[in-house]
């Protein structure tokens with residue numbers, strides 16, 4: 001893994017889909033931040049391409065406008081003055097071989113002006129149907145024949161199922177070696193997702209407890225308040241299962257459950273993650289209904305504002321069966337995790353935007369102390385990924401006074417998310433340095449699809465009921481039934497709030513805990 005302050009290596013960064021939404025909202029702002037941090041060397045040039053007929057000058061103006069809209073803290077003139085001359089644009093259609101030849105010549109011209117050490121990084125920020133064909137053209141016209149290194153960054157989604165993912169992978173592999181392919185999962189660029197490993201493997205207090213002897217269950221939730229927005233054409237073919245579960249949710253399961261790697265080396269880490277997927281209990285299509293719940297939002301209210309149901313969203317078929325919510329109970333059948341349920345849950349139009357991992361420890365073998373409910377709340381370790389970056393431990397202490405009542409408290413750590421680099425900045429930085437630790441390897445992607453495919457078939461064949469939930473609720477009732485036996489509830493998520501302000505869930509009653 002690389003040092004974040006080291007200068008980036010010289011190279012030409014070729015961005016396909018340079019006029020698109022992702023490029024404007026995420027990629028150019030991320031590149032700007034790398035410039036601002038002084039990490040870009042003299043020989044680093046950015047060549048954007050798409051069909052729109054811009055000149056380089058007009059494209060630089062577009063990028064400047066995008067930065068003004070999407071760089072939160074504003075654009076500094078001196079940084080822009082350094083950044084702008086690196087940016088070039090050449091129009092082209094990825095269906096057209098001649099346009100690839102023009103692009104090749106353009107890149108050679110850019111390379112002739114400064115020493116880029118013959119390195120090229122290609123980023124495919126386009127509709128996925130173009131990924132395979134673009135990689136093949138890169139090889140065919142010689143763009144991928146470099147004097148230095150070459151790398152290919154691929155956006156999501158990587159296939160629609162195992163079969164299409166394998167076909168795509170075959171196409172990519174005929175032009176690039178596996179170690180040259182960087183498959184993006186932006187959750188792996190999130191500060192606290194990367195921190196899971198550090199929390200686990202740099203603290204001697206957690207690792208001895210990190211197994212089925214001490215942990216009763218794990219809950220991983222990624223909830224969003226937004227609906228489908230203007231992405232219905234994509235989302236209607238994807239749904240929450242392919243959009244969130246196959247990639248981000250399973251990545252968080254892997255990070256939470258993996259064994260310690262033998263060393264902090266990319267392949268050693270990825271090997272351990274893959275082993276988790278190999279141990280993940282696969283469900284046959286006919287079993288899916290016992291372990292997986294799907295839902296679709298209906299009209300409701302979020303933050304006091306009325307919002308339409310999924311079926312009323314623009315571009316959604318009036319009889320659409322696309323799921324906007326998935327909850328599932330997973331088992332990792334290895335020595336460490338046998339018998340521990342891993343619950344995952346993700347949905348749109350839920351009450352708060354939040355991603356959290358809740359590790360629930362086993363109860364004491366015998367209760368000597370009780371809360372006012374006559375119970376004792378469990379210990380929790382909660383890793384907060386978004387919007388707050390941090391973690392807290394929920395423990396029991398004596399309520400001050402003479403009544404010997406025990407109350408839950410939260411020992412809390414949080415850091416300002418504003419200071420953390422955005423996921424795309426970190427991932428671009430890593431790819432430029434050739435560090436693929438936080439990108440997904442083909443065996444991870446393929447196993448994730450093999451796990452998801454029977455669930456997708458069960459959804460497509462309506463073997464699993466499609467429940468509804470009102471926008472602003474925590475998914476359908478069936479999702480609550482999934483956890484009914486153990487632990488009995490989905491632990492609340494706090495969004496931007498502090499758990500210290502709201503601990504009543506631990507006892508079922510409000511408790512008086514003040515900071």
Ligand SMILES: NC(=O)C1=CN([C@@H]2O[C@H](COP(=O)(O)OP(=O)(O)OC[C@H]3O[C@@H](n4cnc5c(N)ncnc54)[C@H](OP(=O)(O)O)[C@@H]3O)[C@@H](O)[C@H]2O)C=CC1
Nearest residue numbers: 017018019020021022050051052093094125126155156157
């Ligand atoms: N937007 C987002 O927030 C996210 C996007 N992604 C992924 O990123 C990728 C890009 O998404 P997004 O930016 O939203 O998509 P857009 O539709 O906004 O952009 C697509 C880009 O591809 C270009 N393009 C389209 N057809 C061709 C063609 N035949 N030849 C050359 N260029 C072409 C378009 O430019 P032009 O019309 O000028 O040709 C445009 O620059 C997708 O894989 C998506 O799944 C992933 C996560 C989030």
Ligand SMILES: O=C1O[C@H](COP(=O)(O)O)[C@@H](O)[C@H](O)[C@H]1O
Nearest residue numbers: 156186222224243244248355386
């Ligand atoms: O990949 C995706 O992720 C976002 C949620 O990402 P986050 O970083 O905001 O948690 C989701 O909205 C989108 O549908 C999906 O494609």
